[in-house]
Amino acid sequence: MRCPRCFGKMAYECFQDMEDDTGNLFFYGWRCILCGEILDSVIVSNRKNRPEPVGNKNRKLFVSSKKLAAQTATK
Numbered sequence: 001m002r003c004p005r006c007f008g009k010m011a012y013e014c015f016q017d018m019e020d021d022t023g024n025l026f027f028y029g030w031r032c033i034l035c036g037e038i039l040d041s042v043i044v045s046n047r048k049n050r051p052e053p054v055g056n057k058n059r060k061l062f063v064s065s066k067k068l069a070a071q072t073a074t075k
């Protein structure tokens, strides 16, 4: 399996975690040996179902310097 981030080789491992509400203390998943990316079925499912990013309403509209120069030259 190849890492979706860096395309490095991934190893299938057993991970130890805090005990969750299902009582699981261990889970199996893939870890990239280059960048450390960890994937399991829960992570993949959450990434597929994540909501769309919300646009920042406070961000100013970007105007390039060429466009600004063209706007000021016509006035």
Ligand SMILES: [Zn+2]
Residues within 6 Å of the ligand: 003, 004, 005, 006, 007, 008, 032, 033, 034, 035, 036, 037
């Ligand atoms: Zn990687």
